[in-house]
Amino acid sequence: MNRRPESERSDWTDLDLLTRDEAAERLREEIAEIEPRLAELPADDAERALLEARLGALRAVHDDLAVPDGTSEP
Template sequence: MTGDGVERIEQLPQSDWTDQDLLTKDEARERLVEEIARTRARLDKVVAGSGDPAEIALLERRLHAMESIHNEYNDYLDGK
């Protein structure tokens, strides 16, 4: 503590944010749209090809989760 009762705070040598990947909601939504398209394409390929039930279930679950988040972004952007 200093003489005036103020405790000094030690500053880090570099920014806390150096390793952070901060996205706006618009950017995150755009990336999500791209990933949804890739996952749909992969799901279609698996269904048309091997038809492996475990992989289909995994891709469907992933797709549903991403679509749910996508809908939340849409609601946010629409002001709901």
């Protein structure tokens, strides 16, 4: 148990958090990096299957972060 008063406790965990906009931007950047790589890979390539799965997951998370007015698009 931390014996310091709440006002003296470190809030370091808050310092490492991204805003929703920052997280969405990073996801857009990674999506933009993966898409051209996918275009270069043959359809039966194992790496392609992994990248497609990753891209789907990134897009799903990005969609969850999208702001209500729809301005956060990949």
